[in-house]
Amino acid sequence: MLGEDQEPGSYYVGVDVGTGSVRAALVDQKGVLLAFADQPIYKWEPQFNHHEQSSEDIWTACCVVTKKVVQGIDLNQIRGLGFDATCSLVVLDKQFHPLPVNFEGDSHRNIIMWLDHRAVSQVHRINETKHSVLQYVGGVMSVEMQAPKLLWLKENLRETCWDKAGHFFDLPDFLSWKATGVTARSLCSLVCKWTYSAERGWDDSFWKMIGLEDFVADNYSKIGNQVLPPGASLGNGLTPEAAKDLGLPAGIAVAASLIDAHAGGLGVIGADVRGHGLACEGQPVTSRLAVICGTSSCHMGISKDPIFVPGVWGPYFSAMVPGFWLNEGGQSVTGKLIDHMVQGHAAFPELQAKATARCQSVYAYLNSHLDLIKKAQPVGFLTVDLHVWPDFHGNRSPLADLTLKGMVTGLKLSQDLDNLAILYLATVQAIAFGTRLIIEAMQGAGHSISTLFLCGGLSKNPLFVQMHADITGGNGKNEQSWESCVSQT
Template sequence: MGSEERPEGEAWFGIDLGTQGVRALLVTADGRVLGSGSAPLRRGRREGVRHEQDPGEWWEAVCATARQALRGVGRVDGLAVCGTSGTVLLTDTAGPALMYDDGRAGAEAARLREAGLAVQDTWALPKVLWLLGNGGAGKVAHQPDVINARLVGHPVPTDSSHALKTAYDLRRDAWPQIPGVPADALPDVVRPGTRLGEVCPAAAEATGIPAGTPVVAGMTDGCAAQIASGALRAGAWNSVLGTTLVLKGAAAEPVRDPAGVVYNHRAPDGGWLPGGASSAGAGVLTARFPGADPAVLDARAADFEPSNAVTYPLVAPGERFPFRAPAATALLLGDPVSDADLWAALLQGVGFVERLCLDYLHHLGAPLDGPLTFTGGAARSAYWNQLRADILGRPARVPEQTEPALGMAALAAHGTGAAPTLADAADRMVHVRTVVEPRPGRTARFTEPYARLLDALQSRGWLPAPVAAHARARLHRDTSAS
C-alpha cells in the first residue's frame, strides 16, 4: 500500500529476528497492518548442543523482508528490532553468533554461579566467556545490535532487555564486575525505546526503509510478544505456548526470586516485566505424534477429561521454570488407554505446568489479578485454549495478531513520542479476538490429577516442598486469586 493511501505519520515498522526467519510488519496506530514481509534463515548450524547462525544472513534477510513489507511506502515514522534472548557474538570475531539455546557454556555458567552471579547455562554471559576462551575478541553484541548498527551506519548501544541475560544490573543501570570479562568488552546500555539514530542512506538503499527513519532500541522477542499481547499493566500476564511455555507479566516492582527462576525485564517507562521460560510445552506433541492432525486428536481428547494418565511434558531433559531441576525428565504417571487419551494427558500436562507457573509466581508475591492472555502457536487450538482456561479456573483473552513484530511497531510508536506510554501504544494496536471463559464445574475435574503431579514432582526432589505446599493450598482457588 502506498503512502498516498494513508495519512502521513501513522505507521511504524517492527522487525523480528526469529530462529527460523525474519518477519516484519508496518502497522498504523490503531493496529491495521499496511505491509508485511518474511525471509527464511537457512545457514544456521545445529549439532548436538551447538547452535550457531551467520550474522551476515540476518542482514540479508532484513533487507529482503523490509523490501517486501514497504513496497511503495514513502514514509515510516519509526522502527524497532527484536531478537532471540541470549543470542550473542563478539564484534571482532569473524565466526558465527551463538544462538539462544546453544549449550556449550555449561562449565562457564557453573563458574559464574560460584562467583555469585545468578545465570543459567544458556544465558548470554556464559557464552561470552566461552567465546573469549576460544579466541574471540571485541565488544559484546546481541542479535539486534548487529542490525541496528547496519541501519544507522555506526555502532550502537545495546538495550537493557537483551543485556539482561548478559548480567546487566537493571536496578542500578550498570554492568557488574564480571570475572573473566574485560570492562571494555561490554557495550553501553540504554533503555528500550531510546532513539539510537536514523536509517542511513546506505541502509535505505539496501532495505527500502526511507533514509532518516528513526531507529529506537528494541527488546527481546519474548518481551515483543508480550507487548503484542497487550499484557503491560500491573497484574496482567501473557502465556506464550509454542514449543515451550513462557509466562511474562507486568508489575510495579520486580518479582524477587532467590532461586533465580523468575527474571525481570525493565519496561521502557520504568515498570517491570517479570517472567520465566519453561522447558515443557507443545513440542512434546510433535515429538510423540509426528505427522498427526492436531484437530482430529483434539476432538477425540475431549472424551478424556481428565485423562487416565498424568504427564509432565518436558520437551528436553532439565527444567527452568516453574522450578529449576537440571536432572528433571518427562513424566508419564498411569496408563493411557489410547492415543487420544495420551494426547489428552499431554494437553492437560501443559495446562498443569501453566497452573504451577502461576502458583509459583503467587508464592513469590507477583500480582496476578489482571487479565491473562494466550498467545503462541498453540493458541490456534480452540479446544486447548478452553482446556487451559478450565484447568486455570480463569478467563483468557486471545488476540487477533500476536507477532513480536507488532510489539516492536508499538515500541517504535512509543519511542518516537506518538504514545505517552508503551501500554497506551499497545492498547490501540492490540485487538482481542475472543475471551475464553472456564466452563462451570470443569476446574474441579483437574484438581486431583494436578495434586498427583505435585506429589510426583516433590517426591523426585525437583519441586521444592514450600512451593508444592503453596500450590496445594490453592487447589480450590482460581489462579488469579490473591
C-alpha cells in the same frame, strides 16, 4: 520515544526474528496491520546441544520480508522501524565481521542461539559463586543467558574467536546496529540476559569473579557501555546502506530494540480490553500475565515494586514496561516439544497424509480427531492414564534445573492415530501444568495475577488455549475468577 507527534498517513515497520523465521509487519499510526511477510532462517546443530545461526543470513531474511511488506505504498510515509529478536549471542571482530562460534572454524555460523546448552559447566561455576547479581535472575543463572556462553567462548575458542572479538551483541541489538551503525545496547537485552542493572549499571566484581575481567578492563566496550531504553531513537536513523538493503528510505527513525518475548509481552500487557465484556476490564495491568508461546514459552508479569521469585527471572526494572519491575518465568522449547512428540510417533506419516487431504495443518487435524474419539466426558479426560513430564530440555522455571529430562508414563503398545492424538493432548496438558506451576510460584512470592493473555504461534491453537484455561483456572489456590484473553499475533 517513537510514535509521538505522528502525522496522518504514517506507516511503521516492525521486524520480528524468531527461532525459525523472520517476520515483518507494516502498521499504520493506529496499529492496524496492513501487510505481513515471513521468511525461514537457517539453524545448525553441529553436535548435541550446540545450536548456531548466521547473522548474515538473518539480516538477509530481514531485508526480504521488509521489502515485501512495503510494496505498493508511498515510502515517504514510513516514519519508523523497530526490531525484536531472540536473545541469541552474536560475535563479530573489531571490523564487525563474523567470527566462528564453533570448532569447525565456520565464521558464517557466528551466533550461539538462545536454546544452546553448551555452557553447562560454565553456568554451574557461575552459580557456585552465589554473587549478589544472581538475586535478580531468580537466584540461579540460566545456561540460556549470555555470561556462561561468553565464558565458554573464552575457554574453548580462545584463538579463533575470543582473542579476535571486538563486539558481542544480543541479536536484537545487532539488528539495530546493522540498521543505524550505532552500537548502543537496549536496556531490555542487557538487564534480562547480561546482568546489567538499570539502576546501578555493570557490576565489576561479578565479571572479575567469574573470569571475564576482560570486559571491566576495556570499560565494557565489547558488550555495551552506552545503554538506551527500548523504543528510544538511535543516532541519525536508518543509514543509506541499510536503507538500500531493506528497501526503506534513509534517515527514518530506528528504535532501540526488544527481546522478542518482551515485545509480545509489551503488546498484550498493554492491550485495551474496554468494551469487550471481559472480567479483566478495569483491573490493573499488574494483574495480567502475558504468556508468549512459540518455540519456547515466556511468562511475563509486572509489578510496581520488586518481587523476588525463586526460580523465576528478575525482578528487572524497566526492562519491558517503563517504571515497572518485570518477572519472567518460562518453559524451554514448548512448541519444539510438541513437534518432537508428534513427528516422532509411528503414526505421523498417516497423520500428515490425512491432514494434507483435508488441507489442514497436522494440529488442526489432531484437534478434530480428539473430538471424534472423546466420549461423554470433556476431551481433557482422554489422558487419564497417560502423563508427560515436559522438561525434555531442562526446566527454566520455577525449578531452574537444566539437568532435568522428560518422561512419559502410561505408554501402551498401540501406535495408531488415536494413540498419537492422545499423546499430543497429554503433551499440551503438561505444558499447561507447567504454566500453572509458574503462576503459583509468582503468586506465592507476592504477584496478584487474575488473567492470562496469550500471544504467539501456539495461541492460535484452540486446544492449547483451552487446556491452559482449564488447568490454570482450577488450581484450587484462591477464589479468583480466571479467564484467558487471547491475542493472536
